[in-house]
Amino acid sequence: MKAMILAAGRGERFRPLTDTLPKPLIPVRGEVLIERHLRRLAAAGVTQAVINLGWLGGSIEARLGDGARYGVTIAWSREGWPCLETGGGVFHALPLLGPAPFLLLNADVWTDYPLPDLVRRAAELPEHDLAHMVLVPNPPHHPRGDCTLAGGRVVPACAETHTFGGLSVLRPSLFAQAEGGAFPLWPLLREASIRGQVSGEVYDGRWSDVGTPQRLQTLEQSLEKT
Numbered sequence: 197m198k199a200m201i202l203a204a205g206r207g208e209r210f211r212p213l214t215d216t217l218p219k220p221l222i223p224v225r226g227e228v229l230i231e232r233h234l235r236r237l238a239a240a241g242v243t244q245a246v247i248n249l250g251w252l253g254g255s256i257e258a259r260l261g262d263g264a265r266y267g268v269t270i271a272w273s274r275e276g277w278p279c280l281e282t283g284g285g286v287f288h289a290l291p292l293l294g295p296a297p298f299l300l301l302n303a304d305v306w307t308d309y310p311l312p313d314l315v316r317r318a319a320e321l322p323e324h325d326l327a328h329m330v331l332v333p334n335p336p337h338h339p340r341g342d343c344t345l346a347g348g349r350v351v352p353a354c355a356e357t358h359t360f361g362g363l364s365v366l367r368p369s370l371f372a373q374a375e376g377g378a379f380p381l382w383p384l385l386r387e388a389s390i391r392g393q394v395s396g397e398v399y400d401g402r403w404s405d406v407g408t409p410q411r412l413q414t415l416e417q418s419l420e421k422t
Contacts, residue, residue: 197315203247
C-alpha cells in the first residue's frame, strides 16, 4: 500500500517564515511535521510514500532524502511553481501511486489519528466507493464545516456538519474525468459523495490544521499539558 503527502503549497498565512522555510518543515515541539507523518506511516506498515513538491521543494527533498531513515521509500512528484493545487497534485502523481487505493495526508495536519485504521479502510474499501474521508469536529476557523456524515456515508453539508480532516483514502478512478492542470480536490470528493460513493468517519481525538502561527502556538500549548 502507498501513501501520498501533499506538500507543495506555499503556506501564505505563515509568511514571512515560509518565504524561506516550506511549511511541511515547520517543527511542532521539535518534530518536523512531514517527518512525523513519515514515521507514523512506517509504523503503520506503509513503506512507500509519494510526496509532491512545489514551493521550496528542493529544501524538502534535501531534508528527507530517500526516506530510508524514516523507514519508507520516497518517490517525488515535482510540480514546480506555481503548484497544481490539491486535486491537480494528486492527478499529476497518479503514475507513481499505481492502481490500488492509497492514503492521502495533508503535510500541515497534526493528529494522533491511528493510521493503521486508515490502512485497514484502504484495504477494505468497497469496489463502488471512490474515497473514505476522516472528518473532524468543526474548528473555530471553519465553523460551517464541509460535509455531513449520515450512516457512515459522506453527504453534502446540511444542518449538522463536520470538517474534512486532511486524511483520506482515495481510489485513482476518482480522477477518471480529470484533465490535469491546477484544480482543488474537494469538488471531486463532493461530486462523488452526491453519487453515494464516499464513506467517512468522525475522529474526535487530537487534530490541528497547522495553518497559521496562532494555530501552531495553540497546538504546542495543548501538547505541553499532556
